[in-house]
Amino acid sequence: MTKADIIENVYENVGISKKESAKIVETVFEIIKEKLETGENVKISGFGNFTLRDKDPRRGRNPQTGDEIEISARRVLTFRPSQVLKRMLNN
Amino acid sequence: MTKSKLVKMVSERVSEITKKDTKVIVDVIFNSMIDALIREERIEIRGFGSFRVKNRDARCGRNPKTGVVVNIPKKKTLFFKAGKEMKERVDLRKAD
Numbered sequence: 001m002t003k004a005d006i007i008e009n010v011y012e013n014v015g016i017s018k019k020e021s022a023k024i025v026e027t028v029f030e031i032i033k034e035k036l037e038t039g040e041n042v043k044i045s046g047f048g049n050f051t052l053r054d055k056d057p058r059r060g061r062n063p064q065t066g067d068e069i070e071i072s073a074r075r076v077l078t079f080r081p082s083q084v085l086k087r088m089l090n091n
Numbered sequence: 092m093t094k095s096k097l098v099k100m101v102s103e104r105v106s107e108i109t110k111k112d113t114k115v116i117v118d119v120i121f122n123s124m125i126d127a128l129i130r131e132e133r134i135e136i137r138g139f140g141s142f143r144v145k146n147r148d149a150r151c152g153r154n155p156k157t158g159v160v161v162n163i164p165k166k167k168t169l170f171f172k173a174g175k176e177m178k179e180r181v182d183l184r185k186a187d
Contacts, residue, residue: 001123001124001127001132001133001134001135002134002135002137003137005123005127006120006123006124009119009120009123010116010119010120010123013119014112014115014116014119016112020105020107020108021116023105024101024105024108024113024116024120025120027101027104028097028101028120029136029139031097031100031101031104032092032097033138033177033180035092036177036180036181037180037181040092041092042092042097043092043093044093044094044121045093045094046121046125047121047124047125048169050171052181054183073183074182074183075181075182075183076173076178076181076182077140077173077177077178077181078171079140079142079169079171081169085125085128086169088125088129089129089144089166089167089168089169090166090167
């Protein structure tokens with residue numbers, strides 16, 4: 001499934017034009033991205049939570065050469081599906 | 092940010108759609124994604140990330156408190172992988 005399929009779904013299920021469907025779907029993902037970019041977690045009830053995690057710097061190795069390197073501190077995005085979604089996948 | 096805040100923000104930006112309709116549409120978006128995942132279909136949102144369902148086999152586990160062996164039934168687990176653009180936008184190092 002891609003964004004195009006989601007747009008198609010919106011178009012078929014809601015009485016709005018394809019152009020409007022596309023605009024709404026694009027806007028939804030853009031706002032989620034903007035919020036995460038500013039460091040805010042995003043919670044979608046019934047679906048799951050997008051959570052940002054700050055990682056400390058750590059020592060790692062280049063798996064190809066074996067050289068020890070410093071992995072810098074970073075912020076990463078994780079997703080935890082809601083209990084409802086987990087249950088739906090396993091019903 | 093919660094789903095209701097998301098609906099509010101989307102309806103402010105897309106003025107041609109009412110807030111009431113926006114709420115319905117946001118639910119359609121996530122429900123269609125849930126339906127795809129139930130079908131074990133992979134979802135890829137360019138610039139954001141991808142979702143996929145993996146099957147976990149049944150295995151034996153232990154209750155860490157009592158040490159009793161328990162059977163853990165097979166199950167489906169959902170994984171999300173942030174896309175390249177999203178990873179870069181989220182990472183602090185890019186902000187400074």
